[in-house]
Amino acid sequence: MKNHNINFRHLYYFWVVAKEGSVTRAAERLGLAIQTVGTQLGLLEQSVGKALFTLQGRRLVLTEPGRLALSYADQIFLLGEQLQEALGEADTGRARLTVGISDSVPKLTAFRLLEPTLQLATPVRLVCFEGQFEALLADLALHKLDVLLTDRAVRSGTTLRVFSHLLFESETIVVGAQALADRYGPGFPKNLNQAPFLLPTRNNALRGKIDEWFESHEVRPDVVGEFEDNALLNTFGRRGAGLFFSPAALASDLSEQLGAVLVGTVPQVREQFYAISNERKIQHPAVEAILSAVHQSGSGTA
Structure with missing residues (x-):
């Protein structure tokens, strides 16, 4: 009988193997014996009842279930890293805001929109990533970003659970x-x-x-x-x-x-410039500050 309770240590080893591309490099990164990593990987495959890797020559290649598992593992361990960072920052009294900025948004506009976050009573640590809209939207959907600043709304009918908020x-x-x-x-x-x-x-x-x-x-x-x-x-x-x-x-x-x-x-x-979020109602206090500043300044249109 299969055990449907996934061992997250085994899942972490799988994630590292997938990222490194081989059991040998993963073992070096983890500081473990190759046999240990291989055994744990086998236990994970036994637990889920599916092969996650296949051999092509001497290369390990993800199977279709393996690619699916990796997409979830990416989310799980990225959130784990963010949790560690958030807990580390909790002692500093500084809130973290991770922002994606489309490369089509003028830098002066991005600064104007983010400037109110620097004036909050609770200090904010901004972490900004710039890139193409589609890639940043995917990161937002995976909760890698708190908000995306862009010059377009998300198309209606998308399967992503994200929402567009017109800034100005x-x-x-x-x-x-x-x-x-x-x-x-x-x-x-x-x-x-x-x-x-x-x-x-x-x-x-x-x-x-x-x-x-x-x-x-x-x-x-x-x-x-x-x-x-x-x-x-x-x-x-x-x-x-x-x-x-x-x-x-x-x-x-x-x-x-x-x-x-x-x-x-x-x-x-x-x-138009938009804030894209994972929720219909933006709850992050720093993003609320952006919206409030835009509305109070009357900059909804210009």
Whole structure:
């Protein structure tokens, strides 16, 4: 008769073997004999009644049940690590907030949204990860993140138990280095034909709106660069490589931070920023502070 109570030490050994790719390397990492790790792995497979690895030549490869077990083990032991960190931080009186930030979100916007967490009575330790939306969304679903800041809502019909909370909406502006602004600012937007532009890539939520705006004004820009990473786009913009779009809410910071000046306003192209959470109601006090600050400042729209 199978024992359905999984031994978590055995599961941990399995997790390390899967991560290391071999029993030998896993044994070295764990400081155990190879035979010990192999025996514990065999006991786990006996307990669950399924083979978790198969041999392909000299390589250990996960079976389909093994891949499923690894996805759960990832969650279990990541949460265990977070528990240890949380308990360690409990003595410091500092709360931890793990944030995912889509690489399409301007850094100034991310800072503005997170700034209220630095002013709470209970100190907050921010742990920020930047990456592509889909990868960060998967991490959020696995509880690796407390919240995800992004420029798009989660599509309806997704199987993930995550929820979108609109933080604020802003019209956009076209900005650029002073020389470009002097050349293309007068007569905006009619004189933008063949103007050099730095644009987000087409998988960015804003790009389609920008293309529609160009089309509606019969503008044919000279697209000199397309960027997935907003920070890299801004770096090229700072160097005068082309004009670029920015949220109007950041206008006061652009000159100081990027050396960029206003070329023209684009009220038809609006950018939204969202907090994505695992719960319909956000409960983390630091994220509540973000929402409260946005609402109190009247920045729900700009």
